[in-house]
Amino acid sequence: MSDARAEILRRVRAALVDVPAGEDPEDVAVARGYRTRDAEASREEIVDRFCAMVEDYNAQVHRVAAPDLADTIGRLCREGRLRQLVVPPALPEQWRPDGIELVEDHDLEVSRLDGMDGVLSGCASAIAQTGTIVLDGGARSGRRAITLVPDHHLCVVEAEQVLALVPEAIARVAGAVRERRAPITLVSGPSATSDIELDRVEGVHGPRVLDVVLVE
């Protein structure tokens, strides 16, 4: 195996004879002329854009005022016939609806997750430009498995978590990646396939229903 390592590195170096010995990687210029923030859009426009983009993926967006959050989640659960939801253990108290069984994830078996009606989580941030939710395995996102195995994902996004552009979101989670090797998952709408006669079907292996609850 170490033979392979030495041999591949030798081949790479032999292939790069045209690169001057003194050249540093930074000597190869990378012009980052793209946008890293949206200076023109107001907060309101950014949040509106996020909602429009999420809806474009056939996910539902529910905009609520903070005091109505738990009630809205409760209503969505009743409408979706969700009786039992898995939640990250640190889910804020004021998000928890009455009358719905919430099972905190303390390293639950996947088979147990498979039996859940749905999952209620928050997120690390969200991206308006693409209608994306960023999960970081942290207190609000929970472990990767809980937002993957159940069939219905209710995700709470707070308006101030919505960032305008992709580069902002990448920068926002960099610390968590470097400090705690946070696993990052970008979610843009429900899972989908067009493999059968090019007919789009929402939901194959990931959650088939994504409800985004936007708190303002």
Add this chain to the structure above:
Amino acid sequence: MDRGRAAMSAPTSLPVAGSRTPGPREPFPDAARRALADEQLRHNIGHATKTIREKRARVVGELPDWEALCEAGRAIKERVLRHLDDYLVELETSVQRAGGHVHWARDADEANRVVGDLVAAHGAEEVVKVKSITTEETQLNEALAERGIHCWETDLAQLIIQLGEDSPSHILVPAIHRNRAEIRELFMRTLDEAPDDLSDDPRALAEVARRHLRRKFLAAKVGISGANFAVAETGTVSVVESEGNGRMCTSLPEVLISVMGIEKLIPRWQDFEVYLQTLPRSSTAERMNPYTSLWTGVAPEDGPREFHLVLVDNGRTNVLADVVGRQALNCIRCSACLNVCPVYERTGGHAYGSVYPGPIGAILTPMLEGIDRAGSLPYASSLCGACYAVCPVKIDIPRVLVHLRHLEVEHTAREGGLRARLGPERVAMRVMAGVFGSRRRYEAAQRAARLGQWPLAHGGRIQRLPGMLAGWTTMRDLRPVPAESFREWWRRRSEPGEVG
């Protein structure tokens, strides 16, 4: 799985040190010819790819800084490639620091052996895998099968092919060549999960596949993936997908093995800000694909307890050594160049006889496998430039094609062939006349392709086709399949009597 390989003839020599000798190639089965004769099918296929092309233009047009993103994407790759040795060592250190293991593989056999040994060490007889072109290139499934390890393909299209294993039509993607009634019949026959009253509604069929694979996902000890990108700085590896099978394979099993070509490196975490904008828009014409997973070694209390990254050369250092051709390693496998190519449109993906079809395949395959094995491929282009115009990492495919044509002619001259006396331009013109049937049709196709670089979708919302993402290879298979492969055809055309 043998899609895309059936067209290649058995090699007579192995010109490139380190590349795997592919197995014998089968001629296209009769099933492919039947499919070809299906006019309605071809019409549907053409319509679908046109839809993707138009939608791509629309989502690309949404970004005022698209050009700057492509330029950054190109420059980052240039930086990586010029210093690949340093970045590979940095990646290795980062992955190890994050609790992962790094393995190196000079060629396909070595890569397959490393993966097979790891799976065997965990006593697993079944593994789940999310589609990756690199493992198609190394023919990992076949290599594992030889060791008694069954590799479950988890993309819906791949599963349908795998289940229909004994059918001669399985070099074709069932999504196109199998209609819903056939898929229903296949599922009824092969899957316990299929209810007796299963309908042929794609929704119901997807549901059966979901239930079937779910059992595999929940039980799998070992998951296998490719990698779209790996970050030298942090050791982060990423998989970009649609269905959720990528998330399943990379986060549920105890052990994760990711196989990646050595060129998939990016220097820093920040660089995702470029490629996660350009790849989804350029590939499936989406603002963002449904799921992107980015993991860094072994995460504390979340996901696999063991992570292995296998770094594969398999001819890539040959590409790197070609100063003009090196840029082919920029490729992020978005497939945009395939969809705009008039030659690809006529010949179909399988004709390239490689897992890398279309314009990028026409330059990458001869450099990976050797010009004497795939020397006809640089002629599989009209040099119209549409591929270069859409490429999100700005690979100058026409320039590399011309360069490779000269290498091919030099090579042939050494062997004293007629083509050498004709020169590359005349050979190319003959090839194109053959592909298009007549020079007039060829020129019309070229004009259409030029216009096609800026198609505009007016009014009406075009349905997105998310399954495509899984699918660089899916894209390729959207194309009608030729009755004769490009290489077969080339060989016939190149016979002295015909060319002279």
